[in-house]
Amino acid sequence: MSFLRITSPHGHSPLNTAQVMQAVLLATLPGIAVLTWFFGPGTLINIVFGGALALALEAIALRLRDRNPQRYLQDYSVLVTSTLLCIALPPYAPWWLVATGILSSVILGKHVFGGLGYNPFNPAMVGYVVLLISFPLQMSSWQAPRGLGEIPGVTESLTALFVPASYDGVTMATPLDLLRQNKGLLLDDLFSSTPQFSQWAGVGWEWVNIAFLAGGAWLIYRGIFTWHAPLAMLLALGLCAAIGFDSGSSESGGSPLFHWLSGATMFGAFFIITDPVSGATSNRGRLIFGALVGVLLYLIRVAGNYPDALAFAVLILNFAAPFIDQYTQPVTYGHKPSREDDE
């Protein structure tokens, strides 16, 4: 009788790529839930709409590239991309904004380069930056959080998505905007005089960040990615903020805690810069990658003119990732530097 001939190893760990992607999707749930609580169902509706669109686009792209859509769609990667993009988009964005973003992410960010595994840039951030540059107004109008403005219901949210002209929501400057535009107020005064601020950071935002932190911690615990990049990014951001804090003067860039719990910090640290495809490879490389994202994030937040700086920081570092890889190769067994000298 003839047996099947396959090369070793014959066993395999129970984890596969689809499960990795599913775990990431699952870990976004706490963050999405908190976003929905504070800002209404807009994000959720964007995610569903964007996800459906992304699946369709991926299937078309795969067909055009002569790949079997059924097989490749099962890896869930496009849902991760679309979900991450839609989390970053303002809730109650018009449908064409979401569609343009998904199109840019899936086609421009991913399939143009050869699909999953070949994209040099984080696809979600490609989509986000395309929108930010093309439609700055729509991209910087963020719904006021629960308690400060009225939260739209599902019908209103759907109207906002599909009949944008008839929707008139309550938008408000985010805490990051307020801090950047602050001229003259001491930090304490700014916090006490503006309703968007709360004890640590912004109303709602601090809980959004804590929820994404929790999801990320779970992913690290599951071994989906390592702690290196997120920790390095948060430490670097904290360090920059500590230096720029200026004891809370009117010139202050905000406290480390404020930066950790504002905007897309935790979302970025655990869901964006941990994208393995466009990040650095080795653990040492990930430390450098994360730290540089943290520094850029702070600099662009404080000196730039955008609602948040994550997308730019990440894309710039995506450029640098192969370069970082080049210089952070781990020392192979038996190649200790002392021995390399006499080789």
Place this chain on the structure above:
Amino acid sequence: MNTVFNMHGGIHPKEEKHLSNPGTVLDAGLPPSLVLPLSQHIGKPSSLCVAPGDHVLGGQLLAEADGMVSVPLHAPTSGTVVAIEPRPVPHPSALNNLCLQLECDGQDRWIEFAGCEDWRVETPDSLISRIRAAGVAGMGGAGFPTAVKLMARERLPLQTLIVNGTECEPYITADDTLMQVDAAGIVEGAQILAYILGVKQILLAVEDNKPAALEAMQKAAEAGGDDCKVMTFPTKYPSGGEKQLIEILTGKQVPAGGLPADLGIVCQNPGTAVAARDAVCFGKPLTDRIVTLTGRALTRPGNYRSRLGTPIEYLLTVAGFDPTQNRRLIHGGPMMGFALESAAVPIIKTTNCILVPTEQELPTPPDAQACIRCGLCAEACPASLLPQQLYWYARAKDQEQLERHHLADCIECGACSWVCPSHIPLVQYYRAAKGMMRESKTEKIRSDRSRDRFEARQERLERETLAREAQRAARRAAAEQKAAEGGANDPVAAAIARAKAKKESPSDEGADS
């Protein structure tokens, strides 16, 4: 109880060691005929000293060692040599190799063995020749001739002998079983090897998932003397890899391209230690070994003492093979073993395990998906390589980068493939890439050689031309001188001489122009 160091990476696959009930040795029995490959070790095949039709006794020499790196082969029972011809042997590429078929006569009569009374009074060289004569080759998997490994003592100062009872591969319990049933034999064998090597320290390494073996070894080590020390460490694959084990036990790394002997260390397998003891103390050649027959497609899995050359199909029958759920037959363990195409191959000196899993137990891998650069492979790699980078470079056939990323240091343990969520057969890419690099290295040597030959030829031709020119010049000078001398006396004679000189070297004239 002992200090051990950490190795990089590693994985924790399901151990499945309980399946084969470690600690009990079953008898595989005597098959109707044995097939003995002449190459069961690393090095040159043994050279035959029997012919078809010969009747041999158990323990009788069938083939001699051919050269330094080779071992002899002995009859595992009495019977008649019926055929000497190429047969399929257990090899990853399903090779045919010269084999000797021995029809067993069922009487199992043996020659008399003569061991040495007290090995402590023998010289190391005489002990080495006893081990060589008994056909002992490394029984852990590589099958390197033990006598050759022992000669490391002549080149380098050695301090430590490590008996590698780690057995980190899932499923396999052959060494575990041996440690439980013959710990004293292992310790004595280790002491013989240590004596030959001139080392004072013997480390008996046992992973902490084998408490019974550990206890047995500890008892035997205490009885054996002060030089033996049992070391235990956490279970992790592949801590039993020679280089990994050395790092775990000593904290030192074997330099790239070097041998453990460079650190003053020699590693041996427990089975090899017992075989060396048998060779030295009883004069008994290596003719059988413990083979773990395991997997859920067997109804009677276990550790079977099997004669070398026993066909695997015979062993499968003994262990109760149920083919309905099985697709794969694996020689070795699930991590580094290779799949056999047919069960009509014999077991050899390096066969520690025959694994016959059900499809549910070790499913056929799905098609590979795209690499998402997740880096789990780099986390798992015990050699601290970047497996995914190597994968990209292997696909691109970028030899320069493969070398820069130390492909040669890959031990092919399979940890990277095991963790890869995209089911990419990474190790297979590295094997292919290593083959490609070997080939291009040979190609380079060959082209270097022909360039050297060409240059040497050019040089020779040039030299010859110069020599010819010099000769011609000398002749011309001589003729002119003669003419000058003779011209004063006789112009006719001078003219004749000139014509003669010209006639003598027409080809030179031609070459000149």
